[in-house]
Amino acid sequence: MTDRALLEVKGLVTAFDTEGGRLRAVDGIDIRVEHGRTLGIVGESGCGKSVTALSIMRLLPQPMGQILEGEIRLEGVDLVQADRDTMHRIRGHRIGMIFQEPMTALNPVHRIGRQIAESLILHKGFDKRQALERAVALLQRVGIPAPEVRLSEYPHQLSGGMRQRVMIAIALACDPALLIADEPTTALDVTVQAQILELIASLRSESGMGVLLITHDLGVIAEQCDDVVVMYAGRVAEQAPVRQLFAEPRHPYTRGLLASIPHLETPRKTRLPTISGMVPTLSALPDGCRFNNRCPHADDRCRREQPPLVRTGPDHHVACHHWQRIASEPTP
Amino acid sequence: MTVPLLELRDLATHFPVRGGVLLRARGTNRAVDGVSLTLDRGKTLGLVGESGCGKSTLGKTVVRLLAPTSGQILFEGQDISKLSRRRLKPLRRELQMVFQDPAESLNSRHTVGNLIEEPLIIHRVGTAAERLARVHELLELVGLPASAAERFPFEFSGGQRQRISIARAIALGPRLLVCDEPVSALDVSIQSQILNLLLHLQQELGLGYLFIAHDLAVVRHVSDTIAVMYLGRIMEYADADGLLARPRHPYTRALISAIPSPDPNRRSRRTVLEGDVPSPIDPPSGCPFHTRCPHAEARCRSERPALRQVARDGATDHLVACHFDL
Ligand SMILES: Nc1ncnc2c1ncn2[C@@H]1O[C@H](COP(=O)(O)OP(=O)(O)OP(=O)(O)O)[C@@H](O)[C@H]1O
Ligand SMILES: Nc1ncnc2c1ncn2[C@@H]1O[C@H](COP(=O)(O)OP(=O)(O)OP(=O)(O)O)[C@@H](O)[C@H]1O
Ligand SMILES: [Mg+2]
Ligand SMILES: [Mg+2]
Numbered sequence A: 001m002t003d004r005a006l007l008e009v010k011g012l013v014t015a016f017d018t019e020g021g022r023l024r025a026v027d028g029i030d031i032r033v034e035h036g037r038t039l040g041i042v043g044e045s046g047c048g049k050s051v052t053a054l055s056i057m058r059l060l061p062q063p064m065g066q067i068l069e070g071e072i073r074l075e076g077v078d079l080v081q082a083d084r085d086t087m088h089r090i091r092g093h094r095i096g097m098i099f100q101e102p103m104t105a106l107n108p109v110h111r112i113g114r115q116i117a118e119s120l121i122l123h124k125g126f127d128k129r130q131a132l133e134r135a136v137a138l139l140q141r142v143g144i145p146a147p148e149v150r151l152s153e154y155p156h157q158l159s160g161g162m163r164q165r166v167m168i169a170i171a172l173a174c175d176p177a178l179l180i181a182d183e184p185t186t187a188l189d190v191t192v193q194a195q196i197l198e199l200i201a202s203l204r205s206e207s208g209m210g211v212l213l214i215t216h217d218l219g220v221i222a223e224q225c226d227d228v229v230v231m232y233a234g235r236v237a238e239q240a241p242v243r244q245l246f247a248e249p250r251h252p253y254t255r256g257l258l259a260s261i262p263h264l265e266t267p268r269k270t271r272l273p274t275i276s277g278m279v280p281t282l283s284a285l286p287d288g289c290r291f292n293n294r295c296p297h298a299d300d301r302c303r304r305e306q307p308p309l310v311r312t313g314p315d316h317h318v319a320c321h322h323w324q325r326i327a328s329e330p331t332p
Numbered sequence B: 001m002t003v004p005l006l007e008l009r010d011l012a013t014h015f016p017v018r019g020g021v022l023l024r025a026r027g028t029n030r031a032v033d034g035v036s037l038t039l040d041r042g043k044t045l046g047l048v049g050e051s052g053c054g055k056s057t058l059g060k061t062v063v064r065l066l067a068p069t070s071g072q073i074l075f076e077g078q079d080i081s082k083l084s085r086r087r088l089k090p091l092r093r094e095l096q097m098v099f100q101d102p103a104e105s106l107n108s109r110h111t112v113g114n115l116i117e118e119p120l121i122i123h124r125v126g127t128a129a130e131r132l133a134r135v136h137e138l139l140e141l142v143g144l145p146a147s148a149a150e151r152f153p154f155e156f157s158g159g160q161r162q163r164i165s166i167a168r169a170i171a172l173g174p175r176l177l178v179c180d181e182p183v184s185a186l187d188v189s190i191q192s193q194i195l196n197l198l199l200h201l202q203q204e205l206g207l208g209y210l211f212i213a214h215d216l217a218v219v220r221h222v223s224d225t226i227a228v229m230y231l232g233r234i235m236e237y238a239d240a241d242g243l244l245a246r247p248r249h250p251y252t253r254a255l256i257s258a259i260p261s262p263d264p265n266r267r268s269r270r271t272v273l274e275g276d277v278p279s280p281i282d283p284p285s286g287c288p289f290h291t292r293c294p295h296a297e298a299r300c301r302s303e304r305p306a307l308r309q310v311a312r313d314g315a316t317d318h319l320v321a322c323h324f325d326l
Helices: A049-057 A084-090 A112-124 A128-141 A147-151 A160-172 A190-207 A218-224 A242-247 A252-260 A300-304 A323-328 B055-062 B085-092 B112-122 B128-141 B146-150 B158-170 B188-205 B216-222 B240-245 B250-258 B298-302
Strands: A007-018 A021-033 A038-042 A065-074 A095-098 A178-182 A210-215 A227-232 A235-241 A310-313 A316-318 B006-019 B024-039 B044-048 B070-075 B095-098 B176-180 B208-212 B225-230 B233-239 B308-313 B316-320
Touching: A007 A049, A021 A038, A021 A049, A021 A065, A021 A210, A021 A227, A021 A235, A038 A049, A038 A218, A049 A065, A049 A095, A049 A178, A049 A210, A095 A160, A112 A128, A112 A147, A112 A160, A128 A147, A128 A160, A160 A190, A178 A190, A190 A210, A190 A218, A190 B250, A210 A218, A218 A242, A227 A242, A227 A252, A235 A242, A235 A252, A252 B188, A310 A323, B006 B055, B024 B044, B024 B055, B024 B225, B024 B233, B044 B055, B044 B216, B055 B095, B055 B176, B055 B208, B085 B095, B095 B158, B112 B128, B112 B146, B112 B158, B128 B146, B128 B158, B158 B188, B188 B208, B188 B216, B208 B216, B216 B240, B225 B240, B225 B250, B233 B240, B233 B250, B240 B308, B240 B316
Parallel strands: A038 A210, A038 A227, A095 A178, A178 A210, B044 B208, B044 B225, B095 B176, B176 B208
Antiparallel strands: A007 A021, A007 A065, A227 A235, A235 A316, A310 A316, B006 B024, B006 B070, B225 B233, B233 B316, B308 B316
16 A cells, blocks of 8 residues: 555644643554545544544644644645644535534534535535535435425434434535544444444445544444554554454454453353453553553563554554564464 | 242333423323233343333333333232332342443442442441441452442442442342343443453342343343343343344344444345334334334234244243244
């Protein structure tokens, strides 16, 4: 992969200034999304997934949230350096974003049609009639029955699944090159989740857009993604193509995570492997490797030296001092 | 035949739906609508189904936090469905509930020790010294240090708070614990810790669990039998392995195929159901699933299928509420 990626994030550091001092919520991460592919980011609550997405969108809460270091290149343009007007054009035009809770992103007092049309009028220079016509087509595309009727309804009149479809319609209105989906189905039922994930996958293959899919569900990662980034406490622990990651996890955190979820083959009512302890808080991170207080392989070096993310094979990157030894052990 | 720990007979819990300026009753939410189930001592009955299908309402009715509209709840053979508050009090020791969000059940102004001791005080168990010893014993049982007793819930992580609410729920030595999504709010790496704890407690104390969750793989792991619920009714009931190996109801099949499997080599061609779950306020006629069922015929729209036995997996009947043998 030498050609230009759709999205390339390098050495991103995002911090929040709080009463307790500066917290580096994202601390030096690299990610790459290719055209027509889905990159999944997975990790525990608070590991920095949403902050990564908000950094790319330049929608960090102000003034506490700041990008301290790094580059975010979308089609070659560095978004970290972009001015407000440029970002305004890029958001909703080149990047579409959908969130976990559509109710917070949809305006409750405006009709659905107007909310979709707005961005078309703004970014594509459509007139009102053209925009509404396109809105109908978009609603149809995301699988909403009777779209002409829905145009004049308000968000609260729709079910959770329908609202998420409307969010997707808005995100797709201007044919973005990149779709960022932050836990798009966590609030939905599994049968509705299946519909939405299928929809995102088919839209991706139709349009060739790249997708950055954030989730904490390893099942969603396995089914939807081409490549995976496993985050832990603000850093990338491991990164690999999806099959490679599940077949040969090389970071002890990834291995622990995969082992701890019950599979349909696991003998019932038996002890599951666990990762002991819990995620450290940002204000009390251990020195060295951030996983060292929970890692069965940790030694003095791990408590002293932060492991860099190193290439361990084609497209497989791992941040662990002992990955070679660990990778040679049988997969949990 | 020994008496089962819990037997539900045609249990229904309905809520009045009010609307308009006068808040007049406008209809009925049939949240739980004719459920019959059995749970044996020391066993786990898993309950799965999508949001709003009535799982929590059923759980709360079983421990009588809600009063049923009709039907019977037999706890060790005794019908507790109509007992008064006063007559229920001694039964509270036997029937306890753990919730999804431990923040809801743990009042943050009390220390962890006070919270765990509270049910012991209410039921006048032991002297102060004995209660303190019991608190420490319980903390140890759920994997927390005795020193946790002096701290406050907000000082703990989500997984630790769930341990605290489990300690509180088992303080009086219940025989039935209703676990309502006990791991849904927790991170994957913490979930398995809590599931192991629940399995361990069941072994040690012989607890029976009604285990509610929407993650079928989790439910299968901890359960002996599983009931699948849809719009207030049981669609299928079977041995846990039997249900997943050979689901017979089209809804169960759709549910299983909708769950993303954490194995990229098994990306399944799935049967994606159309539409959303209908409202329990005005449920479909006939079979409640017919509006989304790929096999529905005219009969399904008019006639509600009874839950009938179609097979046996080991000692457990395999029950399905469908007109067809699919
Ligand atoms: N506005 C803020 N001020 C201070 N800290 C913040 C702020 N927003 C996020 N953080 C911190 O940044 C870290 C990363 O948060 P983020 O929302 O990215 O987590 P996440 O991985 O998306 O988790 P979840 O799975 O719970 O959504 C957390 O420790 C969080 O507390
Ligand atoms: N106290 C209540 N008063 C009125 N209606 C209620 C009450 N509790 C629940 N309901 C309604 O009963 C139905 C079943 O709700 P319930 O909470 O039992 O579902 P659930 O299966 O637990 O869903 P979830 O998976 O979202 O927790 C819903 O329509 C709900 O709105
Ligand atoms: Mg998030
Ligand atoms: Mg519930």
